[in-house]
Amino acid sequence: MLDNRKENRYLTLKFIKNNSRILLVMEWTLLLNSTFEPLRVVTWKKAIIMVMLGKVEVLEEYERTVNGIKVSFRLPAVIRLKRFIRRPTFLIKFSRQNLYVRDKGVCQYCGTPFEHRELTYDHVIPRSKGGQTDWTNVVSCCTACNLKKGGRTPEEAGMTLIRKPKAPIWIPLMTKSLGIDDPPSSWKDYLYLNQELSS
Numbered sequence: 001m002l003d004n005r006k007e008n009r010y011l012t013l014k015f016i017k018n019n020s021r022i023l024l025v026m027e028w029t030l031l032l033n034s035t036f037e038p039l040r041v042v043t044w045k046k047a048i049i050m051v052m053l054g055k056v057e058v059l060e061e062y063e064r065t066v067n068g069i070k071v072s073f074r075l076p077a078v079i080r081l082k083r084f085i086r087r088p089t090f091l092i093k094f095s096r097q098n099l100y101v102r103d104k105g106v107c108q109y110c111g112t113p114f115e116h117r118e119l120t121y122d123h124v125i126p127r128s129k130g131g132q133t134d135w136t137n138v139v140s141c142c143t144a145c146n147l148k149k150g151g152r153t154p155e156e157a158g159m160t161l162i163r164k165p166k167a168p169i170w171i172p173l174m175t176k177s178l179g180i181d182d183p184p185s186s187w188k189d190y191l192y193l194n195q196e197l198s199s
């Protein structure tokens with residue numbers, strides 16, 4: 001079995017090497033756990049290797065076909081692990097940039113979109129009142145709203161948040177960091193499933 005896998009892996013790598021122009025193709029594959037929960041975004045090359053090793057089943061494919069000498073296949077868009085793996089605890093670093101990405105560049109008080117450089121951040125419960133600096137108590141904020149709110153709670157300032165802050169689901173951040181602004185349409189059912197489950 002192991003030998004077969006090694007052989008398959010070798011053939012796959014050889015195939016990719018012999019078709020190096022394919023390397024220019026930038027397609028990403030969404031990897032799901034056996035439970036359909038999104039785990040990670042991988043390159044299509046990695047995805048193909050996992051398919052060849054029999055570790056995953058292909059759920060969705062892209063239109064794009066890659067032709068080799070002996071093999072041709074459509075690039076996998078969504079793959080699912082055959083065996084369940086314990087979800088790794090993936091903590092998104094709490095940073096100003098990630099905060100702006102989570103909030104989609106929108107001031108969480110007035111709802112206006114801004115360039116990241118125009119934004120600041122706000123402690124919903126002020127630090128002076130025991131508010132923590134974490135995903136659930138810090139939001140993106142424009143300077144006008146920040147000034148208006150000052151060191152008060154939203155209630156005291158008569159302001160309301162457009163949504164309750166929480167730790168971000170990491171897939172959107174991951175795709176964003178890869179430069180994928182809009183995940184492929186073939187991923188959407190699976191990402192949506194994830195959002196429903198975790199809300």
Ligand SMILES: [Zn+2]
Pocket residue numbers: 107108109110111112141142143144145146
């Ligand atoms: Zn604002």
